[in-house]
Amino acid sequence: MPTSITLPESIIKKLEKKGLDPESFIINVILKELKLDPREEISIRLEIAEKSFEKAKIYLKRGDVVQASEKLYKTVEECLKILAQIYKLPYYEEAISEGRWWTQLLGKTARRLSKELNEPMLVDVWSRAYDIHVWGFHESKYTIEDITDEDLKNIEWLIKYTKETVRKRLSSKS
Numbered sequence: 001m002p003t004s005i006t007l008p009e010s011i012i013k014k015l016e017k018k019g020l021d022p023e024s025f026i027i028n029v030i031l032k033e034l035k036l037d038p039r040e041e042i043s044i045r046l047e048i049a050e051k052s053f054e055k056a057k058i059y060l061k062r063g064d065v066v067q068a069s070e071k072l073y074k075t076v077e078e079c080l081k082i083l084a085q086i087y088k089l090p091y092y093e094e095a096i097s098e099g100r101w102w103t104q105l106l107g108k109t110a111r112r113l114s115k116e117l118n119e120p121m122l123v124d125v126w127s128r129a130y131d132i133h134v135w136g137f138h139e140s141k142y143t144i145e146d147i148t149d150e151d152l153k154n155i156e157w158l159i160k161y162t163k164e165t166v167r168k169r170l171s172s173k174s
Helices: 009-017 022-034 038-062 065-086 090-098 103-116 121-138 149-171
Strands: none
Touching (some): 022 038, 022 065, 038 149, 065 090, 065 103, 065 121, 065 149, 090 103, 103 121
8 A cells, every 4th residue: 555755844845955856865865774575676667657657647637737747757768867877878887876866867878768769759759748847847937738658658559568568578588
């Protein structure tokens, strides 16, 4: 059963002032401290992606575009982290050594994977998620009508693509 943790507002503000998403920061610290097996980390990130997508759909139904935008972005972010880890991209190692995933590392991950795997949808989904993140979450300029069914279908495609990649790549290493 999911547990909710309440943090002091001062900690949240300090993290945000440094450009850190509190949830991502906490998850990264926990994953680092637990020193999990890579398969466990991937499994956890996949669960986060799927739950974020489900939450986004709920927020959209409620008309909360800001929260929906953040959860849609989070979904794509987690999928890209998984793919970067599986394909052993240098951006994954850079994020580990830096202690965080910078936005440009996610963009580079999407572009590199798209080129190497000959899958243009990876860049498209990343571009949509980043656009939604900036204009729907940070700037609060998008309305519910600005987030399209195609956006949702493409993000759902990425979840399935990631799950299939995890299945294929990790089962072949067993």
